[in-house]
Amino acid sequence: MGIFDALFGKGKIGGEIAYYNLEDWWIGDFTDAERKYILKQYQPMGLSDNDIISGQILESSASVVQFLSGLASWFNKDEDRYLAKLICQKAESLLYDDTKVLDIHFLYQTKIMVYYRDRDKSDCLDIAITACQQQINVAKQAIKAFKKKFEDGLPGHKGFEQLAIILEKKKNFVEAIALCKKALEQGWAGDWDKRIQRCHRKIGNF
Template structure:
């Protein structure tokens, strides 16, 4: 390090990054190229640098909500290296106070990224299955939160759905049937009966 490097100032960070106290992550855990790509790629309002500009004094956005919304913008082959860094940071922020729906949607975003890489990375399928299992483990808490906010009818569940597909493709029919029964019992929307019937037939073939 040259003497003049000691006097270099870090770029000023505002916006949602500052509001969520993520300046250290932004400046020290990402490199210049990664920051540039994020600013260019993530522009939901059509404004570059929107996440580091402007003063935010109040927001309902949480750390996890910010990250699961961000991750989806990087689910392209040439950008997934950044998606994995975002996922890792987000997972490190999960604690007992995390909102169940934020955790639910974060694992859903992780699943989408990892499943796209299931045949492209040595551990791609393993990571996708892990994301399914993480979202399934969080399901009881997510159910309560969904019902409290949106009523009794639950939506589809990516983790249950994708893991059922994987198990069926691997001819692990009894496990697939058990999983579908669990998803149906919890009330998640889906064609569980059809999948159970199909797996039963294939198991007997």
């Protein structure tokens, strides 16, 4: 069986889809046209069309959650963001107690970016807020993992940043200040002091 057969749900599927045991999801959750589109669009450096469904992978340092998070990030245009949502949902369904915290951290980062882009659509803003809170909930564990893996200081934190923006837009300045102080205390990179000062000024204008 060739690539054409694997693409349209016939014959043996290989690549990352097979390695991570995602064949049923790949065939069952996407149409033929969607699978073809995903294969065409997803081309990280070094990969070509169909690589995620062809060949045999014997070992990978990436978890299934990490793979799906990366895959979802390729579909954040207005016309294909629904695919990113489906991929994020699958990744989230595969979170377990032993999932690496940085994989969880980056999955929620992707989820925030995907859903916040559609914030004017039904439920998407609420889902983005939930994703911010989910990422914040694992922040302390993520700090330990970042410090163990990287010598430099902590990076920015999408959950803290995006939720601070949302709270400020909602004029919930006291909550925004408390959130920024928490991010600052934990050591995440960002303009937290400026945000705190701006919110204090806005409180004074009310």
